[in-house]
Amino acid sequence: MQNFDRQYRMTAGKPGSVGFEIGDTTPYALHIAFSIQKQELESSNTAKVQVWNLNKSHLATLEEEGCFLTLKAGYGNTLPLILSGSVSYTRTQPDGADVMTEIEVVDGLAEIRDTWVSISYAGKVNTKKIIDDVAAQMGVTVTYSYNAEFADIPNGFSFVGQAKFALTKACAVSGLEWSIQNGILQVKKPGDVMSKEVYVLSAETGLLSIPQRVQVSSSDSDGTNEIGWDIEFLMNGAIGIGDYVQVQSKYLEGFFRISTLDIDGDNLSGDWKCKARVLEVTG
Structure with missing residues (x-):
């Protein structure tokens, strides 16, 4: 690296x-x-x-x-x-x-804070149609995880209000979650990755220090905790939230998803680094 x-x-x-x-x-x-x-x-x-x-x-x-x-x-x-x-x-x-x-x-400041939408569908409507239409009114591109599934709402759907609440409602019907990453609306299953592409993090590709084991509250409604790891690596801007990584070190081996990511750098001093919390893929 x-x-x-x-x-x-x-x-x-x-x-x-x-x-x-x-x-x-x-x-x-x-x-x-x-x-x-x-x-x-x-x-x-x-x-x-x-x-x-x-x-x-x-x-x-x-x-x-x-x-x-x-x-x-x-x-x-x-x-x-x-x-x-x-x-x-x-x-x-x-x-x-x-x-x-x-x-x-x-x-996503303007899109999340300021965008209001008005949508209405008669009869059966698929939740992907709703998410696509809300994204269009927000003026953002939407990407879906490789295995996202979309349920139908049988008796129509209407919504007037902030776009973020329409997204949350539509995603909840299909058991999905959303976030905005670099201006792009990202929709995936909770605990899952966006694609099958795997980034290898090892000493050869910039992995630094010793991974630290952590316990975090799960985003699922059952209230269980998840075991994860805090890792540090030389900055690789291609790696983002929801990406699939394989950690290879003598302290930790396995496949994980990027749950949180801090990117820090200074062009005149020090290394450019990423600090990530990685959790098991559960979707």
């Missing part, structure tokens, strides 16, 4: 506008640090990005209502998307001889 030639590209601006991009290494890349928290819940993922010495035009763009930010980061020409969301807060202050801007970003 390489940990050199670290690159990033950050873009910001209102949807449909030109905005700005930073991170190109010619003549140099601005100093950036990021801390991103993701989880497989209906609540929004959050992130904090710090950038040094932005110009007045950059700052004005970030302060525009509806400003949207994306961050890609990786090594060489491989720059997967690790953050996508709405700017919820900015603060600019002196930092020694420099000026640092702190940016807080919320994934």
Whole structure:
């Protein structure tokens, strides 16, 4: 697992506008640090990005209502998307001889908080149709796990209100759960993975330190606890919430799903790392 030639590209601006991009290494890349928290819940993922010495035009763009930010980061020409969301807060202050801007970003902020939908179906309707239509009104792409199943509602369905509650109702009928990850609506079975693709995490692919065993409350209604592991690895932006990983170390061997994920990095110091909580696949 390489940990050199670290690159990033950050873009910001209102949807449909030109905005700005930073991170190109010619003549140099601005100093950036990021801390991103993701989880497989209906609540929004959050992130904090710090950038040094932005110009007045950059700052004005970030302060525009509806400003949207994306961050890609990786090594060489491989720059997967690790953050996508709405700017919820900015603060600019002196930092020694420099000026640092702190940016807080919320994934799916407008879609989850502000989107209301009105839908109505007569007769039998499949829950996938409902989820697809709600996603369309939210303006988001929807992806389903490889083995998601969708039940029919026999006597019609009507809903007027916040889109997130319509999604929860439709998913509950089919025993599914939803979350927004990098601006994409993700629907899967509880405790399951999104696809059969497996990422190997070993010392050769960036696995760090010793996995720590943890006990967490299950998301299922029976109230049972789950045994999982907290692991750390060199940043691989391709790995996200709901992904399938195989951990290979002398302390832990097995297949797990990514339940929570923290991504931290600074382009001028230290390693870029991911800290993940992995749980058994139960779907």
